[in-house]
Amino acid sequence: MxxxxxxxxxxxxxxxxxxxxxxxxxxxxxxRDDSYSKLNYDDWVLDWVENFDKQEIDTLIWSKIPRGKYAWNDMMSDDDRCFDLRNGCLILRGILNDNKSNDTSKYLTGGIYTKYKKSFSPGRFEFRVKINGAQGAWPALWLRPFKQGKNYPWDGEIDVVEHLNFDPYIYQTVHSYYITKLKQFNPKHSKKAQINIDEFNIYGVEITEDAVTFYVNGEKTFIYPNKELSQNKDQYPFFQDWFILVDMQLGGNWVGAIDEEDLPVEMEIDWIKHYKRVRK
CATH class of the missing domain: 1.20.5 (Single alpha-helices involved in coiled-coils or other helix-helix interfaces)
Known part of the structure; x- marks a missing residue:
């Protein structure tokens, strides 16, 4: 033997x-980094995924966000220094502009969106992202209605992630006419969620007729309900088609002063996924 x-x-x-x-x-x-052991996927089917595994950003889907008049886009630039594709990730930067020959802004930031190009039905959105931190940095992952109304953000906005400075948490928020104009804050429309900014995290949101439900790494963090399943679009305009925005920003009243020694700052986006709900 x-x-x-x-x-x-x-x-x-x-x-x-x-x-x-x-x-x-x-x-x-x-x-595996691309799955949640804590979530049930039986009711969902993968509809679309962006892996950022090409040599260039897919311009059939994405556009660089142009500069605007709001705090979140007043430093946006198409400068190549604000964008990169590295190790299968999209890199969006906030930088000190040391070459003002083409742009006189002191700081430049990068962002992309699917506006006018690709819409996404109500469903589940997931983002695998490493945020990193810098004093004055304000990266965001968010959704806006594909059919734009005239009164932004009264017609609806879903902030899957907003992060400030080196905070060990993010903000997850919904906006609407009911909240922004009528100042109705019941139910609560925003909540903080703890994260580790030194690691990749998976940020998710589910949009159904009943509620907007937020997640971090598979843990449910916040629910904004459709009150009494009403048809009041002022209170619940969220069951509609969306476009995706992913952007870095610097400065502003909310995030505070910029520390130039922390620049450049990067946000690393590994992938973005959209799931449709299975009707049974």
Missing amino acids: VALLKRYRYCIIFLGILLFGLTSVLVFGDN
Whole structure:
């Protein structure tokens, strides 16, 4: 018997390792970054994914966000220094502008959106992102209605992530006419969620007829309900088609002063996914 064991000891060792591996997957999960062990996907089907694995940003889907008059876009630039594709990630930067030959702004920031190009139906959105931190940095992942109204953001906005400076948490928020104009804050429309800014995190939101539900790494963080399932679009304009925005920004009254020694600052976006709900 001992001789037999010695003869087949390598086979036994290999089978033991294989059995341990299979047991680990069954007990602990496979630890893949692109899945939630805590969420039920039975009611959802993957509709679209952006992996940023090409050499250039797909301009059939994305456009660089132009400069605007609001605090979130008043430093937006198409300068190549604000954008990169690295190791399968989109890199968006906030930088000190040391070359003012084409743009006199002191600071420049990068952002992209699918506005006018690709719409997404109500469903589940997921973003795998490493935010990083800098004093004065204000990166965001958010959604706005594909059919734009005249009264932004009264016609609806969903902020999946807004992050300030080096905070160990993010803000997840909805905006509407009911909240912005009528100043109705019941139900609550915003909440903080704890994160580790030194790591990639998966940020999610589900949009249904009933509610907008936010997640961080598969943990439910916040729910904004459709009160009594009413048809009041002032209170719940969120069951509509959206476009995606991903952007870096610097400064403003909310985030505070910029520390130039912290620049450039990067946000790294690994992937973005959209799921449609399965009707049963």
